[in-house]
Amino acid sequence: MSFDGVFTYAIVGELEEALAGGRITKIHQPSAYEIVLLVRARGHNHKVMLSAHPTYARVHLTNETYNNPSEPPMFCMRLRKQLEGSVIEAVRQVDFDRIIVIDTKGRDELGDVQTKRLIIEVMGRHSNIILVDASTDTIIDSLKHLPPSVNRYRTVLPGHPYVAPPTHGKLNPLEATEEMVLKKIDFHAGKLAHQLVSAFSGISPLFANEAVFRAGLANRTTLPKSFLALIDDVRRRRFAPMMYTNGEKEWFYVLPLKHLKIEGQPFTSASELLDRFYFGKAERDRVKQQAHDIERLMANEKAKNEKKLLKLEQTLEEAKKADVYRLYGELLTAHLYAIKRGMTEIEVANYYDENGGTITIPLDPQKSPSENAQQYFQKYQKAKNSFAVVQEQIERTKEDIAYCDTILSQLETASPKDVEEIRDELIEQGYLRPRAAKGAKKRKPTAPELDRYVASDGTEILVGKNNKQNDYLTTKLAHKDDVWLHVKNIPGSHVVIRNKQPSDETLLEAANLAAYFSKARHSGSVPVDYTRIRYVKKPSGAKPGFVIYENEQTLYVTPDEELVRTMKQRQKEQAAKRS
DSSP states (O other), rough: OOSSSHHHHHHHHHHHHHHOOOOOEEEEEETTEEEEEEEEETTEEEEEEEEEOOOOEEEEEEEOOOOOSSOOOOOHHHHHHHHTEEEEEEESTTTSSEEEEEEEEEEOOOOOOOEEEEEOOOOGGGGGGEEEETTEEEEESSOBOOOTTSSOOOBBBBTTTTOOOOOTTOOGGGGGGGGHHHHHOOOOTOOHHHHHHHHHHOOOOOHHHHHHHTTSSOTTTTTOOOHHHHHHHHHHOOOOOOEEEEEOEEEESSSSSGGGOOOOESSSSSHHHHHHHHHHHHHHHHHHHTTTTHHHHHHHHHHHHHHHHHHHHHHHHHHHHHHHHHHHHHHHTTTGOOOOTTOOOOEEEEOOOOOOEEEEEEETTSSSSHHHHHHHHHHHHHHHHHHHHHHHEEEEEEEHHHHHHHHHHHHHHHHHHHHHHHHHHHHTTTOOOOOTTTOOOOOOOOOOOEEEOOOOTSOOEEEEEEEHHHIIIIIIIIIIIIIEEEEEEOBBEEEEOOSSSSOOOHHHHHHHHHHTTTTTTTTTSSEEEEEEEGGGGGTTTTTTOOOOOOOOOEEEOOOOHHHHHHHHHHHHHHHHHOO
16 A cells, blocks of 8 residues: 555645645546546646545646546535635644545635535545535535445434544554554564554555565664654655556555665656556546446457358358359259159269269258259359358458457547547447437537647657547648558557658657557557558548558557656647647
8 A cells, every 4th residue: 555644644745835825716526536626826726636536546736637527526516616715724634544634714605704624535445535514523525425324433424423434543653652663563473564554553564564674684673763764754754756666566655665676766746656656547447437338339349240250251161162062063963863862962973074083962862853953053053142242241340340449449548538539439330329318419520639749859749549530630630741650450549740751769759659559559569650641541431540551661669658658748848838
């Protein structure tokens, strides 16, 4: 657990410094578990992410952009009514636990002063965001409701008194002394890190393991000193936010974790670290919830078409036997006198064999000699007629499978906004029925919003994240001499460099984007084709996103997520300067 009491202490310090005295100007709820506060403080605008997600619960300042639903949820409406326009008086931590309280003061409709507390409990799957009337300690509303039938210790419902989560009698580590540490630790019992976690509030296994590691040969002298030295770093706010990865697992913390024995990536603040660590993960989770029905539909469509393809290929094999059926029919007609009803096969002379050989022909014992001959002529005619049709159906079915693959691949890198465009496309293509909503206004068609990146030399690179965006980018927006890129023979994004003569470095960076936003994003040495837009064509009647191209050259790149983030950050910085 990385977001422990220590991390909470660091975050509260950042929030207090940035937000105290600021005014809450807007409140959004981009997803079921997330609230974003917009706060104006000391001449600057700040965004605060409050998440009660079961896996990604956290609180921090954020620079990321979140897409909000057209209709705000009920809890968001309640927060807006109670908190918009209020001043943040303080941000504090409760008993060194993972509980953050934002104290606010505002006025109601009558102009009377009212004080509210927004309490964020970062407790894993029990995380919650609770709005409390500070004057009465009564719950106004909460993101998650907990009736008595669910939690006997406390009820979290509007109108009920707020009861904090149980502390389990743990001690505040900021008040710890060597004597207190020695009193809580049994050196004969072992599992010293576990004992520290059980004894002190807000201490996670990461912190405890670090204290034990730094103690060396942990004993009654070294362990208390090691533990208290780390606590002193926390008290004095000597933080060094770092993210660690070993290729399989990731950790983050506000203190150096020497026991991991891995080089960490430093960040300027705990909030910046959380933005980097969680944004992609939380967004992927939102997309998964939003696109679950699409993913299931396209997976089923793909499986259905794969079965259909097998049957068509079997039919094609049958169709290839047309000449054999004709031969059987002609030879049986020539040998009707030798055939008796009830025979299962007959060996006859093959007049078409230059060597004068014979051939054995299977017979239906229930049919007469002439009926057997007619049956083979009918099979011949059917196979002959079906050959061209089946070949056409096979090509169409392969296209359908490739289309399903493309949609499934796009969902892997889609943002919530991209999912809505994919949904619209599938409605247009007849895979989904239009959503019927009472009183819903028909949306005016607008140009797709493309993902923008900036190369090292300042060149703009555009990326289509779904078929609508790909078609718009390639066939309408891009200039004929812009450079176009796409992974070779693999579903992926269309990428366009807004430059007629891009540098080799820009070309490689654009190829990295094409590889990253494709089905091969986790592969190494991915082939990426590039050519000019003038050589890219969309065949008449082709499915969305499908193009053909020529005069291409090929680059090989290994997708680099950090490079993609860097190019995106450059674009944000450019946009901020322009505004």
